[in-house]
Structures are given as C-alpha cells and as structure tokens.
Amino acid sequence: MKQITILLASALTLVLSLAACDNEMETIDRRTVGPEAQDPALYAEYLKALSAYKASDHFLTYARMENAPEVSTSPRDYLHAMPDSLDYIALMRPLSPFDCEDLPGVRAKGTKILLCADCSVAATAAQAVEDALAQVAAHGLDGLTIYGGSTAPDAALFDKAARAGTFLVFEGDPALVSPESREKIDLYVRDVTGVNNVFTLQTEVDYMLERVGIPAAKLLLATTPDSRMDDAALQAQEALTLVARAVMTYGPLAGLAVYDIGKDYYDPSTNYRRTKAAINLLNPAYN
Secondary structure (H helix, E strand, O other), X not given: OHHHHHHHHHHHHHHHHHHHOOOOOOOOOOOOXXXXXXOHHHHHHHHHHHHHHHHOOOOEEEEEEOOOOOOOOOHHHOHHHOOOXXXXXXXXXXXXXXXXXXXXXXXXXXXXXXXXXXOOOHHHHHHHHHHHHHHHHXXXXXXXXXXXXXXXXXXXHHHHHHHOOOEEEEEEOHHHOOHHHHOOOOEEEEEOOOOOEXXXXXXXXXXXXXXXXXXXXXXXXXXXXXXXXXOOOOOEEEHHHHHHHHHXXXXXXXXXXXXXXXXXXXXXXXXXXXXXXHHHXXXXXXX
C-alpha cells in the first residue's frame, strides 16, 4: 500500500495547489496534467488497489454533487476532483459536456455515478423520474436517486425505476415510503444534518431500524462538512466525524453520505479534508 499512499498524497497536493492558487472566483482551465499522465504505471497500480478496495466489504460513502454550473470556478465543479474513495456520486442536474468528459476516468476508479430526480413536489415527480431515467440510459449511468424531501412518494415512481432495472437510492424519510415499495430500494439516505447531539442521533437511527424496519445494511446517514453536533460530553464536534462513528457503532449501518460537498471546496482546509478524514475513519485498513 506504500505506492498507493504516495500517489494519493501527490494527487491531493495537485488538487489543493490548483485550489489555492487564487482566492478570486474565476473560470478554471481543465488542461492540467493529472497523476495518470505523470506516472502511468504507478497510476495503474493505484487503480487496481482502488478497485480491490471498492469490491471489498467496507463502509460505503456517497456524495451529492451540484454538477454542470454555467461557469466553472473551482475543482468542486468537476467529477474528476471528487475524492477517489467515494463509492457513489449523485449528480443533482443533467450531465454537462464536462461531466461526460470526466465519466470514463471517474468510473475507472470504481465510482458509481447516479442521477438525482427531485420528487419533493408531487405534481412534477413523475416527469422528474422519467427525465432522469432517460439520462441514466443515455449516458450509461449506474442508477437513480429519488429525492423525496418531506413528501410521501408515489409507489409508481419506484415501480418505474424497478422496471428499468435501475439501482435505486431513496433520499428522505424512509417512513414515508410505502411498505410495498421499500424492497425495491437498494439504499436509503437519511439526512441528519439538523440533529443536535449524538443521543438524538441514536434515537433517530433506532427509530428507522426498529420502528420503520429499514435494514441496517441499506441505511446511510447524511450530513454536511460544515455542520456541528454535540458529542456525549456535550462538546461541539464536526458532524461528519460523529456521524461516521455512529455508522460504525449504531448498526453497523451501510455508510455515510455527504451533502454540500462542493461548498467551500476550493479552500483546502474545509470540505475536501473533512470528507477524506471521515472516509478514512470509516475504512482505516485501506488508507
């Protein structure tokens, strides 16, 4: 694993050096030589080890990405700049040409790309799923995320995804999903950003597992890199760290989801570092 560590460090250095060049918001030039061109043999070994890791039994990590901006201002706007160790990236908008350009390299890392359908408004939910499934098919993506918000989703939405044979993630309150639809969902992502402390967090997890009946192996807890939460001593800590620990101890659960990963991504001391630290905490054997 020594070579893997060296390459990870060099790749991170490259990303952070690009990010830290200037604090002003300006269009980013994508024509940067990456580690795959700097040392192809080492990069091939890295990809091999990364694929082995993602094929292993490990805690999953999932991130939402606000892709396809009109003007790109930092590495946060590009799929290739997301942490390599993410298992899933859910794109919030239809794919841009830049997204399509990045797809082969990101998928070579074993990262699965999903497209999100916003079904939080009942009147537009069916069309949102239809449009998202068309994009999934057109670009050969790995699945669909249905975002339900606080709305009880129609069972027909899950039926449509199931008929398409699509890997399906549901983001929202699992209790709002009808029992007959639950078996069609491969992973559940529950947002716990508003939870104030670890005691309430455990109560929330117990409710989802014991009362709602969501399998622990299908449940991911979501928070943001800039959120804070009180630990057992009522001391405020980074929520990503506490939620990652909860994933390991309250189930164990399937894994961790990261929202707002692109916010302040250009600052090397914030979201990228915090996200990587949480992934490393979950899966220390593969660092």
